[in-house]
Amino acid sequence: MTQCPECDARLERKDRIEGELFTCPECGVELEVNGTDPFAVSYAPKEQEDWGE
Amino acid sequence: MSSGFTLGVFYTVIRPEERWILEAAAARGLAVERLADDAVTFPVERNGFDADLVLNRSVSHTRSLYALRFFEHYGVPTVNPYDVVSLCGDKVLCSLRLQESGIPTPRTTVALTPEAALKALDDLGYPAVLKPPVGSWGRLLAKVDDREEAEQIIEHKAALNSPWHSVFYVQEYVQKPERDLRAFVVGDELVAAMYRRSADWRTNASRGATGEAVTPPPEMTELVLKAARAVGGGVLAVDLMESPRGLLVHEVNPTPEFKTLTAATGANVAGRILDYVQEVARR
Numbered sequence: 001m002t003q004c005p006e007c008d009a010r011l012e013r014k015d016r017i018e019g020e021l022f023t024c025p026e027c028g029v030e031l032e033v034n035g036t037d038p039f040a041v042s043y044a045p046k047e048q049e050d051w052g053e
Numbered sequence: 054m055s056s057g058f059t060l061g062v063f064y065t066v067i068r069p070e071e072r073w074i075l076e077a078a079a080a081r082g083l084a085v086e087r088l089a090d091d092a093v094t095f096p097v098e099r100n101g102f103d104a105d106l107v108l109n110r111s112v113s114h115t116r117s118l119y120a121l122r123f124f125e126h127y128g129v130p131t132v133n134p135y136d137v138v139s140l141c142g143d144k145v146l147c148s149l150r151l152q153e154s155g156i157p158t159p160r161t162t163v164a165l166t167p168e169a170a171l172k173a174l175d176d177l178g179y180p181a182v183l184k185p186p187v188g189s190w191g192r193l194l195a196k197v198d199d200r201e202e203a204e205q206i207i208e209h210k211a212a213l214n215s216p217w218h219s220v221f222y223v224q225e226y227v228q229k230p231e232r233d234l235r236a237f238v239v240g241d242e243l244v245a246a247m248y249r250r251s252a253d254w255r256t257n258a259s260r261g262a263t264g265e266a267v268t269p270p271p272e273m274t275e276l277v278l279k280a281a282r283a284v285g286g287g288v289l290a291v292d293l294m295e296s297p298r299g300l301l302v303h304e305v306n307p308t309p310e311f312k313t314l315t316a317a318t319g320a321n322v323a324g325r326i327l328d329y330v331q332e333v334a335r336r
């Protein structure tokens with residue numbers, strides 16, 4: 001259990017893994033899993049100019 | 054495959070694609086070394102990694118290139134190889150290779166200064182499309198309808214003061230239906246294909262385009278496989294447009310997403326990637 005850095009919503013790990021992207025169900029901000037035990041999240045990394053497929 | 058095999062996965066973030074790949078590897082009993090592109094370090098003198106083969110899933114062109122070159126240096130095979138990623142990750146180099154290989158592609162001109170870009174646009178005619186040579190998801194792609202717009206957009210790009218935006222990739226605007234085509238290639242096989250449909254002229258899935266499965270006609274399959282071979286082959290997404298003069302290949306993506314494609318076609322893309330990776334590892 002942790003909190004959204006944007007809106008403080010309570011977030012659960014569910015089956016998410018380290019590095020996984022997900023959106024906050026409350027505010028829609030993009031987040032990244034930073035740790036699973038304990039569960040920790042941060043803002044997803046910002047897209048850089050040379051990012052793509 | 055011997056049980057000693059370790060698959061390295063070099064990645065920026067875990068999207069559904071990376072998660073499926075990790076799950077497919079686990080289901081096959083493969084050991085996985087996760088290599089986060091923002092954390093790993095690369096000694097020049099020695100290989101500090103366990104991986105016997107590295108699958109590149111990094112979204113960063115710069116990080117991918119250096120990492121792949123290091124793995125090459127360590128004697129660790131990668132999917133895709135350095136040469137393929139350096140070519141396909143840069144639209145200029147990719148266009149050159151497509152042209153050299155006789156693959157129909159939109160008319161394209163490259164200019165190296167804002168002044169030259171204006172001239173290239175005038176010569177190519179309007180409407181035209183301006184693209185940064187590196188990067189995707191349709192970001193900073195501009196449709197230029199006339200000279201006035203050209204001046205504004207070029208001025209804006211010059212103000213970004215970025216090396217990527219000081220190279221101007223200028224392309225004819227292709228009068229296509231409200232869709233393009235994406236074909237996913239793994240090795241010698243076209244695994245699945247879809248239309249990407251949207252009202253926006255940029256039919257990127259990341260811009261909300263929807264995917265619809267396509268059974269590629271033989272001439273499309275042939276063209277797609279030819280394009281994939283032309284850039285060196287591997288795991289690639291070949292993007293095509295239907296133009297009045299037939300199918301045109303506008304780019305080949307070296308680290309393709311496949312969430313939308315998987316949903317649209319039901320193809321087991323992650324499984325096919327893993328098959329291919331294991332095949333390359335056996336070579």
Ligand SMILES: Nc1ncnc2c1ncn2[C@@H]1O[C@H](COP(=O)(O)OP(=O)(O)OP(=O)(O)O)[C@@H](O)[C@H]1O
Pocket residue numbers: 052053159182184188189190191192194224225226227228229232233254255256257292303304306
């Ligand atoms: N010359 C063109 N004429 C008309 N439409 C175009 C042209 N070039 C690109 N498009 C449209 O814009 C979309 C994005 O273009 P392109 O694939 O070149 O950019 P990208 O940012 O590299 O996207 P991707 O995520 O597919 O790599 C294409 O899918 C296509 O629908």
Ligand SMILES: [Zn+2]
Pocket residue numbers: 004005006007008009024025026027028029
């Ligand atoms: Zn939130």
